[in-house]
Amino acid sequence: xxxxLFSRHSEYAxxxxxxxxxRVPALIYADETLIRDMDLxxxxxxxxxxxxxxxxxxxxxxxxxxxxxxxxIGGVAAFDxxxxxxxxxxxxxxxxxCGVRCLLTGLQADTVMAVQKRLADSxxxxxxxxxxxxxxIHLDSASMNAMLLGGAQWAVQQGYGCDADLERTEERxxxxxxxxxxxxxxxxxxxxxxxxxxxxxNHYLEVQKVxxxxxxxxxxxxxxxxxEVVVSIHCGSRGLGHQIGTEFLKRMxxxxxxxxxxxxxxxxxxxxxxxxxxxxxxxxxxxxxxxxLANRQILTHLVRDVxxxxxxxxxxxxxxxxxxxxxxxxxHVVAGEPRTLHVHRKGATRAFGPGHADxxxxxxxxxxxxxxxxxxxxxxxxxxxxxxxxxxxxxSACHGAGRAMSRHQAHKTWHGRQVIDxxxxxxxxxxxxxxxxxxxxxxxxYKDVAAVVDAAxxxxxxxxxxxxxxxxxVKG
Amino acid sequence: MLPRRVxxxxxxxxxxxxxxxxxxxxxxxxxxxxxxxxxxxxxAAVALSAVITEPAGISAGGMVRISCQAPDDExxxxxxxxxxxxxxxxxxxxxxxxxxxxxxxxxxARAWGEALDSARHRPAVEVKGATYTALRVAQxxxxxxxxQCVVDV
Numbered sequence: 001x002x003x004x005l006f007s008r009h010s011e012y013a014x015x016x017x018x019x020x021x022x023r024v025p026a027l028i029y030a031d032e033t034l035i036r037d038m039d040l041x042x043x044x045x046x047x048x049x050x051x052x053x054x055x056x057x058x059x060x061x062x063x064x065x066x067x068x069x070x071x072x073i074g075g076v077a078a079f080d081x082x083x084x085x086x087x088x089x090x091x092x093x094x095x096x097x098c099g100v101r102c103l104l105t106g107l108q109a110d111t112v113m114a115v116q117k118r119l120a121d122s123x124x125x126x127x128x129x130x131x132x133x134x135x136x137i138h139l140d141s142a143s144m145n146a147m148l149l150g151g152a153q154w155a156v157q158q159g160y161g162c163d164a165d166l167e168r169t170e171e172r173x174x175x176x177x178x179x180x181x182x183x184x185x186x187x188x189x190x191x192x193x194x195x196x197x198x199x200x201x202n203h204y205l206e207v208q209k210v211x212x213x214x215x216x217x218x219x220x221x222x223x224x225x226x227x228e229v230v231v232s233i234h235c236g237s238r239g240l241g242h243q244i245g246t247e248f249l250k251r252m253x254x255x256x257x258x259x260x261x262x263x264x265x266x267x268x269x270x271x272x273x274x275x276x277x278x279x280x281x282x283x284x285x286x287x288x289x290x291x292x293l294a295n296r297q298i299l300t301h302l303v304r305d306v307x308x309x310x311x312x313x314x315x316x317x318x319x320x321x322x323x324x325x326x327x328x329x330x331x332h333v334v335a336g337e338p339r340t341l342h343v344h345r346k347g348a349t350r351a352f353g354p355g356h357a358d359x360x361x362x363x364x365x366x367x368x369x370x371x372x373x374x375x376x377x378x379x380x381x382x383x384x385x386x387x388x389x390x391x392x393x394x395x396s397a398c399h400g401a402g403r404a405m406s407r408h409q410a411h412k413t414w415h416g417r418q419v420i421d422x423x424x425x426x427x428x429x430x431x432x433x434x435x436x437x438x439x440x441x442x443x444x445x446y447k448d449v450a451a452v453v454d455a456a457x458x459x460x461x462x463x464x465x466x467x468x469x470x471x472x473x474v475k476g
Numbered sequence: 477m478l479p480r481r482v483x484x485x486x487x488x489x490x491x492x493x494x495x496x497x498x499x500x501x502x503x504x505x506x507x508x509x510x511x512x513x514x515x516x517x518x519x520a521a522v523a524l525s526a527v528i529t530e531p532a533g534i535s536a537g538g539m540v541r542i543s544c545q546a547p548d549d550e551x552x553x554x555x556x557x558x559x560x561x562x563x564x565x566x567x568x569x570x571x572x573x574x575x576x577x578x579x580x581x582x583x584x585a586r587a588w589g590e591a592l593d594s595a596r597h598r599p600a601v602e603v604k605g606a607t608y609t610a611l612r613v614a615q616x617x618x619x620x621x622x623x624q625c626v627v628d629v
Contacts, residue, residue, distance in 0.1 A: 039501060067501030069607050069628065094604040094628045131528060131599035132568045132592040190565050200602040201629045239565050242604040246558050249608070250551065266608040406499035407601075407629065436600035476602070 054085025070267030096288030098236030151290030179283025190239030200476030377443030
């Protein structure tokens, strides 16, 4: 983008003054290179979000922002119900509560590399991935509703994991306020056989090595040590979330007109928070969050089973689980006054700073772990939430590298086999049912995750703790 | 031999009916062209199949009936593609060929395909949903139809 479109607030904050129907300014956090490389659509979308009723303070975009649906991916916006604020199905997206969790193994990289191929093959065999894969769990109507109410807590009660996992999951593994009755039969039908499945697209399971620690104190609190191995899982609410998103997007397009809301883009479909459809969506979306939390919990169990066979000395403990497609009710300070806001994060990670009451005791001093997924050939990062993030972005940070190239272009540029061979030559084993899927997710199709993370750190959104590099990647 | 007028229609159909993908930031667009609105919808659905796998590799041995309803052509296209995604997800099928009829706000269709065989079809991605991005259903100046939108993968 042309940087003359912005007034430069600071070295890493680019402001767009309200114009047209914008109610508040828009702010993009990035360095100059990232902002120049960003699609003009991000500018358009971050401005469109600023036009929605009841938006508070500003419409934000994170350093990994790219062209999304209505909201940019990397968009953050908060709305006040008492000020006519809205909830937007588009502001959460199709993959409700898509997120990342990271498991510590306590193993040295050499130990894992000695059985790398066997581990890769076992994970690929036992973790259902890709289109049409089914889990071993089949939910009847009663257990579906129990799962949608209980989230990861339900999964632990079923024997998939332990209480300690819940302590290290946002919302302690269970999103309150879920209303399974607001989730359609179609959405439930799509999920019946999909619990404990990874999905496809940019979702993955990676075995990673901690290659660098930037903040020794925070890394120690999080259990991250150089040269040790962790496992990261990136996935969401599967078919159930997709169906909820699809259905409410259409219903909110129609409802918005009835509530006199002018939509700058149909993808910004929304309704007043306290309207019947707004409340219904929140109930369904929270059930979708629980589905994603339960799904990642079951996948954790499957990963532990594989490690118990291949590397029985490993004890896999959960570092943390973050969601990056959500709308959550949070308390924030606006102009010195505490207010209750509905914070939408679309492709953005919650990043509470040190001392926040919702953090587990282990992270009270360091801030919330922020898990950033990169591409399969580059790196992932662990960051920590900052105190400054509260005023900058409602305590939010980036979520990944962000795509730099369309799937269409990536498919034309690379062959899956070539990508797999090149990564194997660098010691990274890829396992996927689809060569084309691998080509579309080629590392070169993504932005430089290091630049994104450096910008998030320099802007004060979150601070770098450790860099992780992949050893094994299972792609759907 | 076909009557001349019908033959001309068939010829027009053969020339016009086709599909393609178009790029979108993180995802992919599906676009169908046809001599009629129905045909453009059918071709957009073939483009959707092609996001997942090579349509020529899908056998058209089984048939599923689908119907949906929406207040305008564009919302109807999104509903149609989402109805197909629902059938694919719950039946674990892929579809190769489509026959669409539209009457007022109601679309009825038949879709031919087969059960997904991961080893043979090598599905590249699972499509999460059809979106309102780059959504367009329109009749062009030459009378042909176009139906397109971006799908989230």
